[in-house]
Amino acid sequence: MIKFEGEHLLPGQIGHLFVIIALVASLISLISFFYASRSVDLTEKTKWINLGRASFIIHTLSVFVIFSVIFFLCFNHYYEYMYAYKHASKELEYKYLLACIWEGQEGSFLLWAIWHSVLGLFIIFNKNQETKTTWRAPVMTIVSMAQFFLMLMILGVYFFGVRIGNSPFTLTRNEIPAPIFSQPNYLTFIKDGMGLNVLLRNYWMVIHPPILFLGFASTIIPFAFAYAGLQTKKYTEWIKPVLPWALLSACVLGVGIMMGGKWAYESLSFGGYWAWDPVENASLVPWLILIAGIHTMMIFNATGYSLRASYLFVILTFVFVLYSTFLTRTGILGDTSVHAFTEAGKAINVMIGLFVLSFAIPVLSMFFIHFKKIPTIHKEEETRSREFVMFIGSFILFLSALFIIIVTSIPVYSKTPFLKDLIIYIHKGPLAMPEDAEFLYNKIMIMVAVFIGFLTAVAQYLKYKTTPKGYLIKKIKYPLIVSVILCTLIFIFYPFDYKKQGVGFLVAIYIAFFYALYAAIANAMYISLVLKNKFKNAGGSIAHIGFSLMIAGMLISGSNKKVISDSKVNGINVPMGKDPMSKKTEDPTENLTLIRQLPTRMGDYDVTYSKDSSGHEKGRKFYQLNFSKKDKATNKITEQFMLMPDVYMMKDNNMSSNPDTKSYLTKDIFTYISFAINSANNTDTAKFKEYEIGEGEKGYYRNGYFILNKVVKNPKNERYHYTDNDVALMADITFVSKDSMHYNAMPLIQADSMGIQHIDDTVYAQNLYVKFAGVSDGHKIKLGIKESDSLIDFVTVKSYVFPYINLVWLGLIIMAFGILMSMIKRSNLSPLLSSVILTLAAIGLTYMFLFANA
Amino acid sequence: MKRTHIIILIGIAVMIICLLVYSADFSTYDTVSSAQKKPGQFVHLIAKLDKNQPIAYDPINNPNYLSFYVIDSLGGKTKVVYHNSKPGDLEKSERIVLKGRMFKDYFDCKDILLKCPSKYKDDKKVLENSMKEQASSN
Secondary structure, three states, X not given: OOOOOOOOOHXXXXXXXXXXXXXXXXXXXXXXXXXXXXXOOHHXXXXXXXXXXXXXXXXXXXXXXXXXXXXXXXHOOOOOEHHHHHHOOOOOOHHHHHHHHOOOHHHHHHHHHHHHHHHHHHHHOOOOHHHHHHHHHHHHHHXXXXXXXXXXXXXXXXXXXXXXXXXXXXXXHHHOOOHHHHOOOHHHOOOOOOOOOXXXXXXXXXXXXXXXXXXXXXOHHHHHHHHHHHHHOOOOOOHHHHHHHHHHHHHHHHHHHHHHHHHHHHHOOOOOOOOOXXXXXXXXXXXXHHHXXXXXXXXXXXXXXXXXXXXXXXXXXXXXXXXHHHHHHOOOOOOOOOOOOOOXXXXXXXXXXXXXXXXXXXXXXXXXXXXXXXOOOOOOOOOOOHHHHHHHHHHHHHHHHHHHHHHHOHHHHOOOOOHHHHHHHHHOOXXXXXXXXXXXXXXXHHHHHHHHHHHHHHHXXXXXXXXXXXXXXXXXXXXXXXXXXXXXXXHHHXXXXXOOOHHHHHHHHHHHHHHHHHHHHHHXXXXXXXXXXXXXXXXXXXXXXXXXXXXXXXXXXXXXXXXXXXXXXXXXXXXXXXXXXXXXXXXXXXXXXXXXXXXXXXXXXXXXXXXXXXXXXXXXXXXXXXXXXXXXXXXXXXXXXXEOOEEEXXXXXXXXXXXXXXXXXXXXXXXXXXXXXXXXOOOOOOOEEEEEEEOOOEXXXXXXXXXXXXXXXXXXXOOOEOOOOOEEEEEEEEEEEOOOOEEEXXXXXXXXXXXXXXXXXXXXXXXXXXXXXXXXXOOEEEEEEEEOXXXXXXXXXXXXXXXXXXXXXXXXXXXXXXXXXXXXXXXXXXXXXXXXXXXXXXXXXXXXXXXXXX | OOHHHHHHXXXXXXXXXXXXXXXXXXXXXXXHHHHHOOOOOEEEEEEEEOOOOOOEEOOOOOOOOEEEEEEOOOOOEEEEEEOOOOOOOOOOOOEEEEEEEEOOOOEEEEEEEEEOHHHOOOOHHXXXXXXXXXXXXX
16 A cells, blocks of 8 residues: 555545435435325324424535535645646636536536535425425425436446545545555646536626526425325415415526526627527526426416416426436537536446436326326416416427427437437438438528517417406507507517528518517506506516517527628628639638738628637637728728637647627627747738839749730729629739749739728738738839748638627516516515515616626 | 317428438438448448548649548448548547548548547547646647
8 A cells, every 4th residue: 555645535535425425314304205205194294394394404515515615625725635636726726616516517516416405405494384284294305306416427436346426525546546646646747627628617607507506496395385285185285385386486597507508608709699509498498497387386376277287287397307407417418518527437427317207207207197186277368367378478488399309309219229210211311410400400490480479469368267358459459559550650660680591481580579679568568558557467577578588589589690700791801712623602701810000801800800818718819800991982991890709729739719709789799810820929010022013024933933924904803793884903923932832822802882992812832911002113013022930920700790689688678577576475574584585686786697798 | 260270280390300310311420331231321330530641632633532531430431522621630540539531442421520639638648648748848
C-alpha cells in the first residue's frame, strides 16, 4: 500500500456517509408513509407519520450536507476527488462554482433531489387539516420513493460486483488508470482540474438548471396526489388541493424550458431559440401534458366532467419527466442530439430504466384497475359549453405531445429488439430523421397552433354547462372585428416571407397568426367585457394572452428571420462560391468572410471587422464588428452599432462560438463567428503600395510579378453581375509567383449614388490585398497592392435578423405571471405574500428575459 | 355532438397526422458502401475523419466550401463537400454523423454532427489523456 501525500480524505468520507444516511432515511420514510397511508387505526397512523416525518427531515438535511460537501471539494480544488477534478478548475470564476456542480450527472441528480425534499417539507408541514389527515402520507410515499431512487443514483456501492450508482466522492486515483498514481506525491502533478465545459460558461448555466429542475421536480406533487386519490379511494377530493401545485409546476417548468431557449438563442450558435432537438422536446412534452391536465382539472372543478382524463394527464406528466431523464441521460440519443449527456455506464442506464418503470407501471396499473370506480358523468357535454371546448383543447395538446414524443423516440426504437428488425425490414435500413426534421414538427404543430388559438379565443366566452344561443356571438364579435382589422393591417404592411416550404405552409402561418392574435385580443377583451376588470379572477385570461403572444412572436420571428450574411443578399460583394464539384449555386451559403478593416456589405449594413481583444477568461477572444447603415439619398450614417461576438479557443483547439446580438424593440441583429483562425498574434502593419499600369503591362512585387490582362467595364462573370447601366471597372490581373504559380485577382471600382466604392480582392496564398485605386491618364489605372507579412486577418461570420423576437419573451413573461395569479387565487396565501411573489416574479422574469443581455 | 362524433373527428385528425408524418420521408443510417447504392437519396452517414487526407477550407475565397474525407467502420471512404463554415472541432472529432446525399465521387453534406471526446468528460480515454497531460506538463 502506498501512503499518499496531501490528500483530504475526511470530507469525502463524510459525504459518502451522508449519502448512505440519506438513502436509508428515504427508505424508512417511504415505508413509514406507506404504512401510515394504509393504516386505519389513528394512533398507529400517527406513529408511522411521526417516524416518516423524522426520517424525511433527516433525509433532507443529509441531501443538503452532501451538496455542501461537493461544493466544499470543488471550492477548495481538492483534485484527489474525481468530481472536483472533472468539473472544477482554478481559472473558473466563482459565479460558475455552483454551475460546475450541476454540470455532471451526479450533481444534477442531487439538484433534483434537493427540490424534491424542499417540496416534500412543504407537504409535511402543511397546516391544512385535509392535507394532514388524508394526503400527507400517500403523497410523501411517492416523494420518498423518488428520493430513494435518486440517492441510489449517487450511491456508488458495489453489490455482487456491480456498482450501484456513481458516487460524487470517488477518488481520482481509483477512477483513472494512470502511471502517476503509483507515486505517493501524485497530487503535486495535478496542476488543475478539467473545469466547466467552456460551452456552458454562461450565466444561464447558473440559473437555467435550478429552475428547470424545480419544474421537473414539482411535477411529482400532482402525480403523488393522483396516486393518493387512487390509494385512499377518495377519487375526487384530490383535485382541489393539487391545482395550485400543478399551476406552480406549469409556471416554473414553462419558464425553465424557455430559459433554455433564451440561452440557446443568446449564446449557442444554433441560430435560434428552438431547434426541435430531442433534449428540448423531452422537456416540452411533460409541459404540454401538464397544461392539458390543468385544463381538465378545471373542467372537473366546475362541472364534474373529465376526472379520468385528469388522472391520466397528471400521471403521464411525471412519467414523461422520468422518460425524458431516460432519453437524455442514457446516451440513447447519441447520434441525434447536440446536447444529450453521454451514457454513464450500463448499470446506471438500467437503474434509470427501473426508476421510470417503478413509477409508471404501478401507478398506471392502479389507474386502470380503479378506472371504473373513478366517478364520471354519463351524460355527454353540451357542444356549446365551456367544458366541451376546453376538453377538446386539452386533448389536442395531449395528442401533440404524443406526436412529439413518438418522433423524438426514434433512436429508442432502433435499440429495441424485434422492433429494430421490423423497422429495418420495412424501411430498408435503420430509421433516421428526414432531411428537414424541423419542418416535420412545424407542419404538425402549426395545425395544433391553429386549433388551440381558435379554442383559446372562444372558450372563455362560453359558459359552463351550456351557453344561451346568441350570447357567444354577441360577446365574441367585438374581439373578432378588432383582430380582423389588426391582422389585415399587419398582413398588408408586414407580410410574412417564408417561401421555403411552399404556399400551403405560408397560408398556414397566416391562419395560425390570425388565431394567435385573435386569442390574445379575445382574452384581453374578456377581462373588460365579462370580468368587468376584476383582475383577481383574470389569471387564466392573462396566461392565455401571454401564450398567444408567444405563439404570434414565434410565427413572426420564425418566418421573417433573414440571413443577412447570405451571399445572395449581398450580391456582388462575395464570390458566389460555385461548388467546384457539382457546379451548383443554390446551396445555402450563409457565411461571409470579413477581412480586417475592409468594410463589407451585409444586408442593409456595411460591416467592418475592426479589431479583436481577449476576454478575462483564458482563450477567449472578442471580435469587434462595426455595423453602419447609410441613408441612400443623403449618404449620411443613420444607424451605427458595434457587436462583439466571441470565440473560446480551448486547450485542445476546440472552438466554441458565442453570438452577440443588437436588440431593438422590434428586431434583433444576431451575429456569430462561424470560423476564425487560431493564431495569437495577427497584426498587420503592411501598407498599400501604389502602381500605375496599363493593359498588358507588367509590375513586380516581392514574391514575383503581375500582369494587368485587361480592364473590363461592367463585368458580368461568376463573381460580378453588372448591367450596362452601371458604372464599374474591373481589373483582371494575373500574379505569377517565383515558383511560377498563377493566381488571378479581380479588384473593382464602382461609382453609384453611395459614391465611389472599392471592392478589393485578395490573393490569400501570396498574402496580397489588391485594390483598384483609380484611373489615371493615358489608359493607365492605379492599383494598390499590399503585401502582408502575416496571414491576412479575417473572421467568417453568420448574421441573422430576427424581427419581433421580444414578443416571444414578453409573451412568456405574461403567461408565467397569469399562471401565478391563477395559482395564488386557488391557494390560501396571504395578500402580502401573494403580492410579494407576483412582484418578484414580474421583476425577475422581465429582467432576465428582456434586459439582462440587451 | 356525440362523443362518437368526436372520436371520429379525432380519428381523422390522427390519420392526417400519420399521413403527414409518413410523407416526411424518413431517412436511414448508412455506411459509405450502402449509401453509394442509393445515390441522390438523403441518408445519415456514420463515419470518422480520414486524417491522412487533406481538409480543404479557404474562408477568404469561399467561406461556404469545405471538403474533407471520411472513412467508415467497414473501411469505405468518400470525399465530403459541405457548403458551410468549418466546424471548429472537426479535426478533434472521433465520430461524425453526416446528413446529406451521396453522389458519384463525393458526399454532398447538408449537416454535420460531431462527436468530440472533449465534450464528454465521462469518456474513460479522455480522462486518461487528461491525466497524462497533467503528468507531462511538469
